[in-house]
Amino acid sequence: MFENFVIPDFLPAAPEMFLAIMAMTILMIDLFAKDARHSIAFWLAQLTLLGCAFIQVYTSTPGVVYTFSNTFVDDSLGDLLKIFVYLTMIVVFFYSRTYLSDRPDMNKGEYYVLALMATLGMLVMISANNFITVYVGLELLSLSLYALVAMNRDSVQATEAAMKYFVLGALASGLLLYGMSMIYGATGSLEITEIAQSFGAAEGNRTVLVFGLVFMVSGLAFKLGLVPFHMWIPDVYHGAPTPVTLLIGSAPKFAAFALIMRLLVSGLLPLAQDWQGMLVIMAVLSMAIGNLAAIAQSNIKRMLAYSAISHMGFMLLGIVTGVVSGDPRYALNAYSSAMFYVIAYVLMTLGAFGVILLMARAGFEAEELSDYKGLNKRSPWFAFIMLMVMFSMAGVPPFIGFFAKFSVLQAVVATGEIWLAVVAVIFSLIGAFYYLRVVKLMYFDKPETETPIEAGIHVRLLLSANGLAVAVLGIFPQVIMTLCAYALLTSF
């Protein structure tokens, strides 16, 4: 029975294994260490992520490597996205530290363990080459996130958010699985690369394939939070504790991008015309509803949630314009612009939530927009960072958000879909209103308190670096853009 079996190459999955082992080790160490502030768990988690990044760089090979009977793929797209995931998680942990230690009820070692497990789920999703692996990675990520959202169990809001997230997430997983089972039925394979090759033979089953595709796209849209599957995003962003909101809003976007690239672009490219139509509708609706609903929000976390919906819609434009009616000339440009957009979005989200977490104190959440009144008087430097992040999200040059929007629009215009570009620009302009309102509150309104903002040296430095990155990478976007293009070029 095992005569044909060769022991798989474990090296490409070394970071995943290291992460899993370390997460379990931290779980045990934190249980037995007498450490009320859970500093050991915190520093070990940071070391783990650094170690993962080191292993990732050290074991990276040019070219595409399949292992574990082709359920796992290691290519430079995966390597690059994983390194971004590690870096994002390190920043997330640093930003969350003060918030958690101010709230003894939530300051548990399990926060770090569950967050590391969620990271593992993202890594698995990023390098999945089999529907089963995709699903398992997605469940690992989602399950850890459900628990993290409910972590503040005495808060009714958080419990409600976790419940909604759990029920809708389970529904989305069901949709995704049902779609996968249809595609498996029509092509007879679960392997993403094999599915792409078997399309010629499965041409007679095209209707079934499209039928499965509809369910799969719906499931993916649920996870990305695209209209009309976006209902959970505002409630979860609002109800979850702010560090968890930061976690949900940042690193998983890389995994979601990888999932779209693997499932739709590399697996189901022959059905591109079908999924592009669906994605265009969702992209336009997301930009419309996200930007319009954000105007009406008075809670900054809710506002950023609607902004996340609109940004994901914008990012989709890059994916939609990749291969137009079988013409792959613009593919590299379009996909790398979408990838750049995701990276820029995560960088901006980190900055925005970094400032929210910085202002939160024990018993005070800094969630309302009115809490930001006169921030300039209280702390000019952090107000300036928030200003850069908000300008960048609105797409004002020279910040990174401008270039992200610009490159996606360039990809859209290159394919001749001018109306799509016009719609995107109009909704971005509408969106600029609520970003600039934050700036107006910070600079032109009177502060309610005069207390200056205190923060540890780590957070100060990191947040400053984060804010400067938003500006500097906007002036020199080529650094990231070249990386994205290289990763995509060598992976597909």
Add this chain to the structure above:
Amino acid sequence: MEFQTAVFLFLAAILIYAALRVITARNPVTAVLHLMLAFFTTGGIWLMMQAEFLGIALIVVYVGAVMVLFLFVVMMLDPNFDQLRQGFWRYLPLGAMLGLVMVLEMGLVLGSKYFQVPLSEAVVEPGISNTRELGALLVTDYVFPFELAAVILLVGMVAAVVLTFRGGPKRSRVPNPSTQLYVKAKDRVRVLQMPVEKD
């Protein structure tokens, strides 16, 4: 009619009846028992498709463990389903319409000429155990997702503990007679000095 078709129709009829009763039964315990019946008949259908291991696993795991636990929960919590059903009639027309459209669409695609999946040939040779083959696949080709499934179970355990554990016996609700006997007046009453509030 072939014997196999007859058995399939028989099992399928019970399955549909049981599934309908799950969502229509007023008493939650009845609903859970019908869900068990549904799992049993599904197990039977899987057995007919020569997936013995999966059929038995479904009955052992779901009926034997998961559903019994479920029954305990339903009996202990005794949820008030009339309260949960509030707004049922208000949402019924819209829900029924959407459901009907979806069923029609799915029926059109799945029940027609489009769905031409070739009958799969028996992958497993006669005389080779189904269980053995599945087990071998799990530890060879699918070892990566299999190990990750174990990690998911661990996350489930950690999450359950995090969300329910409240710091050991300190917070236990069981009264301790010894501390009750030794209680002093100042443990019960605290005298506060507060400034007088004027309106």
